[in-house]
Amino acid sequence: MFEVVAIYAYQILFSISIFILISLGLAVIFGMMKVINLAHGEFIMLGALFCAQLAGAGVPLFLSIPLAGLIVGLVGIVGERLVIRYLYGRVLDTLLATWGMSLLIVGAVTTFFGPQTASTPQDLGNISLGTFSISVYSLLMILLAFALLAALYLVWRMTRAGLIVRTTMQNAAMAQALGIDTDRVFMLTFGFGAALAGLTGAILVPLFGASPTMGAFYIAKAFVTVIAGGPLPLTGTLAASSLFGMIDGAVAYLTTSVLGEISVLFVAILLLRFLPKGVTRGLKGRV
Amino acid sequence: MSAPILETRQLSKTFGGVKAIDRIDFSLAPGELRCLIGPNGAGKSTFFKMLTGQHRPDGGQVLLNGQDITAAAAHEIGRLGIGIKNQIPDVFDGLSVAENLTLAARFILPKAAAARKVAEVLARVQLEPMAGRLVGELAHGQRQWVEIAMVVAREPILVLLDEPSAGMSVEETARTAELIREINREATVVAVEHNMQFIRSIASRVTVFHRGRILVEENVDKALSDRRVRDVYLGRSAA
Amino acid sequence: MAILTTVGLMAVPSFYDFAVQYDISKIFVLALLALSMSFLWGYVGILSLGQTAMFGLGGYVYAIVAMNSVDTATAALIGIVCPTLFSAVLGYFLIWGRIGDIYFSVITLAVTLILEKAIRATSGDRFVIGKVRLNGQNGIPGVPSLEIPWEAKATLFIDGVYYLTAAVLILVYVGLRLTLTTGFGQVLVGLRENRRRVELLGYDSRHYCLGAFVLAGAVAGLAGVLFAVWGNFVGPSLFDLDRAAQIVIWVIVGGRMTLAGPILGTALVVTLTTWLGTQGVGQVTLALGAMLTLFVLLFKKGLLPTLSELLSAVARWAASRRAAR
Numbered sequence: 006m007f008e009v010v011a012i013y014a015y016q017i018l019f020s021i022s023i024f025i026l027i028s029l030g031l032a033v034i035f036g037m038m039k040v041i042n043l044a045h046g047e048f049i050m051l052g053a054l055f056c057a058q059l060a061g062a063g064v065p066l067f068l069s070i071p072l073a074g075l076i077v078g079l080v081g082i083v084g085e086r087l088v089i090r091y092l093y094g095r096v097l098d099t100l101l102a103t104w105g106m107s108l109l110i111v112g113a114v115t116t117f118f119g120p121q122t123a124s125t126p127q128d129l130g131n132i133s134l135g136t137f138s139i140s141v142y143s144l145l146m147i148l149l150a151f152a153l154l155a156a157l158y159l160v161w162r163m164t165r166a167g168l169i170v171r172t173t174m175q176n177a178a179m180a181q182a183l184g185i186d187t188d189r190v191f192m193l194t195f196g197f198g199a200a201l202a203g204l205t206g207a208i209l210v211p212l213f214g215a216s217p218t219m220g221a222f223y224i225a226k227a228f229v230t231v232i233a234g235g236p237l238p239l240t241g242t243l244a245a246s247s248l249f250g251m252i253d254g255a256v257a258y259l260t261t262s263v264l265g266e267i268s269v270l271f272v273a274i275l276l277l278r279f280l281p282k283g284v285t286r287g288l289k290g291r292v
Numbered sequence: 293m294s295a296p297i298l299e300t301r302q303l304s305k306t307f308g309g310v311k312a313i314d315r316i317d318f319s320l321a322p323g324e325l326r327c328l329i330g331p332n333g334a335g336k337s338t339f340f341k342m343l344t345g346q347h348r349p350d351g352g353q354v355l356l357n358g359q360d361i362t363a364a365a366a367h368e369i370g371r372l373g374i375g376i377k378n379q380i381p382d383v384f385d386g387l388s389v390a391e392n393l394t395l396a397a398r399f400i401l402p403k404a405a406a407a408r409k410v411a412e413v414l415a416r417v418q419l420e421p422m423a424g425r426l427v428g429e430l431a432h433g434q435r436q437w438v439e440i441a442m443v444v445a446r447e448p449i450l451v452l453l454d455e456p457s458a459g460m461s462v463e464e465t466a467r468t469a470e471l472i473r474e475i476n477r478e479a480t481v482v483a484v485e486h487n488m489q490f491i492r493s494i495a496s497r498v499t500v501f502h503r504g505r506i507l508v509e510e511n512v513d514k515a516l517s518d519r520r521v522r523d524v525y526l527g528r529s530a531a
Numbered sequence: 532m533a534i535l536t537t538v539g540l541m542a543v544p545s546f547y548d549f550a551v552q553y554d555i556s557k558i559f560v561l562a563l564l565a566l567s568m569s570f571l572w573g574y575v576g577i578l579s580l581g582q583t584a585m586f587g588l589g590g591y592v593y594a595i596v597a598m599n600s601v602d603t604a605t606a607a608l609i610g611i612v613c614p615t616l617f618s619a620v621l622g623y624f625l626i627w628g629r630i631g632d633i634y635f636s637v638i639t640l641a642v643t644l645i646l647e648k649a650i651r652a653t654s655g656d657r658f659v660i661g662k663v664r665l666n667g668q669n670g671i672p673g674v675p676s677l678e679i680p681w682e683a684k685a686t687l688f689i690d691g692v693y694y695l696t697a698a699v700l701i702l703v704y705v706g707l708r709l710t711l712t713t714g715f716g717q718v719l720v721g722l723r724e725n726r727r728r729v730e731l732l733g734y735d736s737r738h739y740c741l742g743a744f745v746l747a748g749a750v751a752g753l754a755g756v757l758f759a760v761w762g763n764f765v766g767p768s769l770f771d772l773d774r775a776a777q778i779v780i781w782v783i784v785g786g787r788m789t790l791a792g793p794i795l796g797t798a799l800v801v802t803l804t805t806w807l808g809t810q811g812v813g814q815v816t817l818a819l820g821a822m823l824t825l826f827v828l829l830f831k832k833g834l835l836p837t838l839s840e841l842l843s844a845v846a847r848w849a850a851s852r853r854a855a856r
């Protein structure tokens with residue numbers, strides 16, 4: 006009995022942490038900067054791909070993961086400089102342009118790396134729970150997801166950088182008048198969000214592998230989470246991830262993973278019918 | 293005095309710490325032509341937007357002929373007969389003048405009657421020569437008239453005009469004053485204005501807003517000569 | 532002009548072979564899909580990225596019903612009705628709560644992506660509807676063409692499909708144009724121009740948005756049915772991200788403020804991508820991505836409107852030169 010409860014709890018926590026991980030970067034770029042980044046899935050994919058490449062070249066996994074995140078952050082900054090920065094405030098245009106970027110990235114990756122799936126082994130082993138066994142790596146991943154979310158929350162609330170970013174996003178003109186180089190803040194924040202997405206991809210690659218079209222797999226989930234989360238990006242992401250993770254985890258465990266996703270979308274649409282501004286609408290708080 | 297057509301009770305609205313409208317009690321008799329004045333940022337436009345469902349009040353009530361419309365959506369209020377000309381021209385720039393008016397008139401009238409209504413309103417605001425022009429191509433003053441004409445074409449019972457003469461030439465302003473008096477024959481009117489002469493030429497009663505509150509409510513001459521009103525207009529703080 | 536175009540299109544089969552007719556019919560079908568998006572986006576001002584959901588549903592429903600030996604005309608009808616109903620339900624949930632426009636775009640995209648995933652997961656013996664196996668990834672081959680009502684046991688061949696798709700495209704185009712001249716259509720245009728003013732005039736914008744969304748859903752569903760008839764095949768790629776992106780590109784290239792532009796945009800881009808497709812893998816996506824990004828950055832109004840502006844500027848310049856001499 007205990008085993009069943011434990012495995013069930015694990016399944017749900019696993020699912021919640023996936024929702025958190027894939028939404029983190031988007032919570033920064035879309036939740037804070039209001040840039041509809043449809044290339045978010047491709048940033049995750051690039052993170053996975055770079056991590057697989059680095060690990061394949063002999064770099065230890067625990068180094069490959071942050072390195073991959075860093076590289077994707079740089080890719081994000083390049084994208085921001087070349088495209089996004091001309092489009093701030095034009096919400097629909099950023100959506101379309103980032104969609105273009107997403108296709109460009111998929112096309113480029115397919116051309117240079119081929120369409121196959123790369124995978125990265127990890128050797129942390131399993132722990133057994135009666136008849137079930139759970140991989141240590143996925144337990145670590147769960148911890149990491151919550152740790153990242155907490156760290157992001159602290160950075161946003163406690164640090165000077167977080168304050169500068171929040172000021173800029175709230176009122177760029179005012180921030181500029183205060184002597185903040187808002188152009189740079191936008192660039193770095195976008196890069197930061199991209200790096201988070203890349204980090205996610207890298208963390209997930211030992212579990213799910215990396216292929217050029219995997220971005221499409223995450224984009225719907227990530228957007229649904231951040232939109233349902235509402236105006237407080239981090240609190241909202243945690244709340245929505247928990248809700249959707251629970252539904253997804255439970256339904257997927259009992260039936261199939263596709264049904265899990267369908268029920269998440271279904272619940273999200275129902276939720277938005279009655280709370281069109283998301284679950285954190287009307288809550289006091291900053292992030 | 294007859295029952296008020298419009299009444300607000302303790303109406304309030306805060307924007308991130310700024311009390312744009314602060315517990316306003318306002319009442320308007322049917323058939324009145326009232327002017328709303330006050331320095332920039334006094335809360336006049338915000339007040340209008342709460343009356344028309346464009347802003348949701350934080351507290352208080354709006355009553356139209358005794359019916360509570362505080363929580364009504366913009367389109368429901370439009371149907372109940374409140375028409376508004378917003379401060380920033382709020383028209384269909386990509387459509388012709390006639391099409392703008394048709395959209396307004398078609399809501400209350402069948403096709404043929406709507407066409408007659410459009411022709412009649414065009415004549416009233418003297419925009420007939422412009423009927424086929426795109427509204428986006430018109431001069432600022434003419435676009436304001438188009439917006440007023442749209443409001444009129446809906447046959448409202450209460451017309452709110454937010455700075456109807458702003459940016460107009462002297463002749464245009466005079467024409468607008470005349471138009472407003474004409475509208476007032478069929479509907480109750482509230483106009484926000486800054487031009488004192490214009491106010492004298494249309495209204496008998498004036499409500500002065502200051503920092504989200506009603507400072508003075510008086511007949512025109514008394515209000516405009518009130519020392520407190522002069523003070524807030526000259527930027528001195530009225531305690 | 533319109534009549535000339537019609538006559539020209541109808542004459543194509545007498546001059547060109549089946550291969551050309553086949554390619555052009557595909558463009559007609561996809562142009563319908565582009566119309567369904569540009570009608571919503573260009574006239575009502577809401578961008579539905581989920582038109583592929585209605586398109587795919589239309590195709591799948593037609594295939595499943597027709598292959599269960601129901602007559603194909605009924606199957607086509609059901610194939611249009613289902614996506615129409617689906618868009619009514621989806622539209623109700625998204626539009627009635629007044630969710631933001633941009634969220635509307637993103638959620639509709641999520642819907643089509645999840646439908647795609649659902650279809651991909653239907654491989655195996657468990658997923659059989661009547662006599663039809665859904666086949667997951669691999670799609671359903673052997674979808675029958677439409678039967679010709681006045682000839683027993685005969686179905687439309689390539690030239691027949693050509694005439695049918697051309698006629699449907701023209702009818703839908705004219706139909707949408709006429710819709711825009713009605714009172715309903717005028718309110719739709721008003722919504723694009725200034726939604727707040729429409730509301731202040733007393734119109735409940737949600738009724739009109741929903742009406743337009745359902746109409747566009749019906750057109751996309753119709754396109755899906757015709758796509759299944761045209762290719763005798765339906766697969767999960769009907770729903771996928773690439774196709775959803777392509778519709779946007781067709782509409783942007785053609786310019787979304789007209790209905791004719793997107794049709795031309797479709798013809799241009801489909802021809803280009805088909806050609807690129809013969810050149811190698813990967814490049815098509817690359818080219819589409821580059822096109823989308825560049826158009827958003829450089830030609831906001833679309834290629835054709837920009838070109839025509841350019842042409843008229845040149846004409847004006849030439850005229851002024853002539854006047855100067």
Ligand SMILES: Nc1ncnc2c1ncn2[C@@H]1O[C@H](COP(=O)(O)OP(=O)(O)OP(=O)(O)O)[C@@H](O)[C@H]1O
Binds near residue numbers: 336
């Ligand atoms: N949408 C908004 N968000 C935040 N603050 C607002 C908003 N609208 C108005 N305000 C603030 O509310 C106060 C009242 O503004 P309002 O526009 O109602 O003044 P007004 O009397 O119409 O002034 P004016 O004569 O300049 O038109 C101002 O301090 C303004 O900055």
Ligand SMILES: [Mg+2]
Binds near residue numbers: 338454
């Ligand atoms: Mg104002």
